[in-house]
Amino acid sequence: MIEIDWEASFQAHVGKLCEWWVNRPADFDIVLNADERLRLQRRSLRLKSTNCEIEKAIGRTRVARIEEKREDQVVDYRLHMQWLIKQSGRFYLEERIEDRQAVLRGSSIVADGLRTPSLKKEEGTPASAPSASGKDPKAGHFRGSYNRLNAVRYAEVWWNRRNPAFPKIENDCTNFISQCLFAGGIQMNGQPIRNRGWWQQYSNWSFSWAVANNLRWYLSRSGNLIGAVETDKPDKLVPGDVICYDFEGDGRWDHNTLVTALAPSGQPLVSAHTYDARHRDWAYTDSPAWTDRIQYKFFHIRDGK
Known part of the structure; x- marks a missing residue:
């Protein structure tokens, strides 16, 4: 047969x-x-x-x-x-x-x-990239302390599954990272304006919650509610931090991951959705989207309020 x-x-x-x-x-x-x-x-x-x-x-x-x-x-x-x-x-x-x-x-x-996932524009993406200049409109608002252990635990549970408590999105990488940060205690703010703050509510969400390009620029904003601070090298990151990827090097950011462990060398290992991965090498050189023009951004999430 x-x-x-x-x-x-x-x-x-x-x-x-x-x-x-x-x-x-x-x-x-x-x-x-x-x-x-x-x-x-x-x-x-x-x-x-x-x-x-x-x-x-x-x-x-x-x-x-x-x-x-x-x-x-x-x-x-x-x-x-x-x-x-x-x-x-x-x-x-x-x-x-x-x-x-x-x-x-x-x-x-x-x-x-x-089978390559759809590369169509992510839902809710504005026509142009948001600016990283200026402060978040809610800068100084209580964001909650960040429990990176809880963020990593969430990633470990859900790295290859979809939590039905959150919206189902085809290109899910940023939605997943936002869920991890929320599990770590970062409080949402900005509802219901989609280009303000960082939030998800029922079937609606901010651009920064679910769109890779928008989360990257939001993390660079002074006073962002997530408490992200850019650093220059991956080996300065610890579990619970975030890495952003611009595969084409064209200024439009395509993907986000959460650091969930460190290799014996001290280099980050990351977890992500879309191509679901756990403890993957941070550089993503074997990604089908990788090019030699790739750019990275490394963000440490402050633990304090």
Whole structure:
């Protein structure tokens, strides 16, 4: 039966990918799309440059949909990868969820790669980037003390799930980071004006709550309610802090992550949504959105009121 052949071939493909991460032989004989190979090569170089070794890799799959197209089977599936990484004699675990699509011809896989999330403009994005100049209109308002342990705990619970108490948003990275900050005790303010403060209420929210570009600029504002202070290096961050990403280097910020741990080297490990990840290397060199023009912003969240 084709289904039996497909299952065997598919599991062998995932097993070979896990084995490659551990041994990383020069002969790359895994069927992957060209952009996937580049991603893996960039990550391999990053592992080498940071003196990291993958001791074990485990991949678990869940098929979402199978579609017949002429002689091919197109399989949409979710891959949960776990990597046990060794650095300086110490270990940490990285996890990632990827929505992928494989194409099988008979019992052989002929293509495999990420299903890229929609890159359409995020809901609620203004026509132009907000200015970071001036003060937040509620500067000096009580924001609540920040419990970074609670923020990190929230990220650990919800990194690969969606909390039904908050709005469901397709490009969810910033919505997730805002939830983490709120779990850490940062109080909302500015309702119901969408370009003021930082807040979420029922099915409405401020631009700064859910739009990557707007949160980045809000964090730079003097007196922002979140209590963010920009720093110049990632190794000055601690768990509970925030990193912002401009993949194209064009001034429009695309993604946000929360620092949830530190690698043995002291460099941040981050958790995020959209491509759900836990304890991922902060530099994101193996992201499908990465370019050599990437820009970062590093924000420390003050603990006091």
